[in-house]
Amino acid sequence: MPVGPVEQKKLNYQELRIYSDAELHNYTEEELKSFKVKHATPICDDYEKGPWPSFISDAKRAALHRHKLPKEKLMLSPDVIDDFLGQLELSYKEGEGHWKHGGIVGVFGYGGGVIGRYSDLQQEFPGIAHFHTVRVNQPGSKFYDTDFLRTICDLWEFRGSGLMNLHGSTGDLVLLGTTTDQLEPIFYELTHSMEQDLGGSGSNLRSPSCCIGRARCEWACYDTQDLCYQLTMNYQDELHRPAFPYKFKFKFDGCPTGCVASIARSDMSYIGTWRDNIRIDQKAVLAYVNNEIPRNGGALTGRDWGKFDIQKEIINLCPTECMFFDGKTLSINDKECNRCMHCIHAMPRALRPGVDTGLSVLFGAKAPILEGAQMATLTVPFMKIESPYDNVKELVEKVWEYWMEEGKNRERLGEMIQRIGIPTFIEAIGIRAIPQIVKEPRSNPYIFWKEEEVPGGWSRTIEEYRSRHKR
Amino acid sequence: MATTADLKKIILEFAESYKKSKFYFNDMVHEVQKTVPDAKQRDIKKASTELVNEGVLIFFSTGSTTMYGLKGRGITNDE
Numbered sequence: 001m002p003v004g005p006v007e008q009k010k011l012n013y014q015e016l017r018i019y020s021d022a023e024l025h026n027y028t029e030e031e032l033k034s035f036k037v038k039h040a041t042p043i044c045d046d047y048e049k050g051p052w053p054s055f056i057s058d059a060k061r062a063a064l065h066r067h068k069l070p071k072e073k074l075m076l077s078p079d080v081i082d083d084f085l086g087q088l089e090l091s092y093k094e095g096e097g098h099w100k101h102g103g104i105v106g107v108f109g110y111g112g113g114v115i116g117r118y119s120d121l122q123q124e125f126p127g128i129a130h131f132h133t134v135r136v137n138q139p140g141s142k143f144y145d146t147d148f149l150r151t152i153c154d155l156w157e158f159r160g161s162g163l164m165n166l167h168g169s170t171g172d173l174v175l176l177g178t179t180t181d182q183l184e185p186i187f188y189e190l191t192h193s194m195e196q197d198l199g200g201s202g203s204n205l206r207s208p209s210c211c212i213g214r215a216r217c218e219w220a221c222y223d224t225q226d227l228c229y230q231l232t233m234n235y236q237d238e239l240h241r242p243a244f245p246y247k248f249k250f251k252f253d254g255c256p257t258g259c260v261a262s263i264a265r266s267d268m269s270y271i272g273t274w275r276d277n278i279r280i281d282q283k284a285v286l287a288y289v290n291n292e293i294p295r296n297g298g299a300l301t302g303r304d305w306g307k308f309d310i311q312k313e314i315i316n317l318c319p320t321e322c323m324f325f326d327g328k329t330l331s332i333n334d335k336e337c338n339r340c341m342h343c344i345h346a347m348p349r350a351l352r353p354g355v356d357t358g359l360s361v362l363f364g365a366k367a368p369i370l371e372g373a374q375m376a377t378l379t380v381p382f383m384k385i386e387s388p389y390d391n392v393k394e395l396v397e398k399v400w401e402y403w404m405e406e407g408k409n410r411e412r413l414g415e416m417i418q419r420i421g422i423p424t425f426i427e428a429i430g431i432r433a434i435p436q437i438v439k440e441p442r443s444n445p446y447i448f449w450k451e452e453e454v455p456g457g458w459s460r461t462i463e464e465y466r467s468r469h470k471r
Numbered sequence: 472m473a474t475t476a477d478l479k480k481i482i483l484e485f486a487e488s489y490k491k492s493k494f495y496f497n498d499m500v501h502e503v504q505k506t507v508p509d510a511k512q513r514d515i516k517k518a519s520t521e522l523v524n525e526g527v528l529i530f531f532s533t534g535s536t537t538m539y540g541l542k543g544r545g546i547t548n549d550e
């Protein structure tokens with residue numbers, strides 16, 4: 001069943017707020033200059049001196065702010081961030097971590113979304129004795145309004161450390177540091193007041209994430225937000241109740257530009273593409289050539305980049321050498337185009353993706369643990385899609401069924417594919433091998449046929465053969 | 472066909488007697504399928520989810536991976 005479109009609740013910060021404006025703006029820059037956290041932190045202080053924005057400076061700001069909030073409006077110690085920095089300093093000094101990970105903490109009925117974390121120096125740093133992480137499923141394409149952000153910041157200041165990371169590499173908002181007794185109240189507020197769910201962690205489907213897609217981007221070949229939302233809703237059980245061999249990630253890129261880097265970061269990567277031709281506006285091509293339209297949508301700034309040279313900057317850079325320009329007309333041999341997007345990025349008013357759009361599905365990307373980092377492998381070159389996305393769901397379920405059966409404990413899909421080989425994998429999920437999914441010509445000169453691949457199988461009679469081929 | 476109640480009983484016996492106090496979902500599936508070969512993963516999951524909701528089984532998560540355990544066996548307190 002397709003879900004929605006669901007009327008999203010519009011949060012009203014003025015109704016949900018915990019702190020007054022005066023409480024939120026409770027220190028001056030002068031005070032900050034002379035502020036010292038509870039522990040001496042010379043190494044951390046040194047890290048503030050570099051050219052980049054420093055999380056240490058942010059943490060100190062947050063520590064001062066916390067100290068000046070009324071105690072009755074803080075469920076955790078006002079010293080949480082001081083202790084956090086104190087332990088960090090010690091770890092830098094000793095070259096050793098002091099966090100204990102994992103455990104049984106969570107919210108009722110969910111097997112993911114909360115990651116237990118404890119200090120192993122609870123006497124020295126009591127404020128971070130418990131310092132659990134809460135993952136919050138980000139809204140589609142990370143669209144927020146300020147009411148949402150201010151509400152969640154107030155909630156986390158009140159029931160957590162106030163420290164957060166926007167966003168984790170899976171996509172979630174990561175709320176860093178709270179105690180076990182605060183987990184259920186936080187979950188209640190998130191779900192009841194904010195209509196926001198926890199994300200995935202552990203051996204679950206992780207929070208699916210998508211690029212901004214059709215909400216803003218003219219290159220989107222399908223509605224990434226809708227597909228992401230539909231699959232998130234459809235696979236709630238997989239998101240919250242862990243039964244996979246290991247983590248599993250979906251990411252949705254609307255085109256091969258890959259703004260959520262699905263090809264590198266997800267077990268099942270969806271990349272928008274087209275199967276007809278790149279649309280060419282020849283007049284606009286000439287306007288680029290004559291420097292009437294700035295290249296790359298005007299993104300090349302900061303110095304004089306010289307006159308646009310279509311031969312040098314476009315034709316010669318096409319990785320498959322499938323573009324030609326005779327001084328008047330641009331032509332593309334679309335059969336050879338591998339959708340690198342370079343020409344479209346450089347001349348967006350002249351070139352656009354085709355109109356017969358859909359997506360490609362790739363499997364098996366992962367970060368290093370075994371065998372090093374791995375990019376996803378193109379497996380379904382083209383798929384037409386449309387809500388309710390039954391063909392996508394069918395593929396997802398085949399893959400899960402096989403991986404749950406065959407995958408070893410803690411084995412990512414990509415590692416399993418490496419172990420069993422692509423031919424076995426595609427056969428298991430019912431996909432025929434086609435040239436587009438072959439990376440290179442085979443280096444093995446032998447072909448091993450299976451019985452079902454040979455007409456007549458192993459049982460054909462020699463007589464029939466001899467009738468055509470004499471001894 | 473084994474009922475959810477049957478599956479729960481087998482899971483519980485396994486959780487009580489398994490050599491380690493925490494186990495992966497797959498370990499549980501293989502064990503159940505020894506007794507009930509045609510038990511589907513989906514049904515085993517349904518049974519284990521019920522046991523979790525009843526507070527008999529617990530999830531043990533490292534953040535990257537999740538295991539199951541019997542409440543009261545091994546580490547089952549907060550920390």
Ligand code: SF4
Nearest residue numbers: 211217220254255259
């Ligand atoms: S991946 Fe493509 S469609 Fe999505 S935001 Fe980036 S450029 Fe646009």
Ligand code: SF4
Nearest residue numbers: 318337338340341343
């Ligand atoms: S998208 Fe890339 S491969 Fe295709 S025509 Fe343009 S530059 Fe060439």
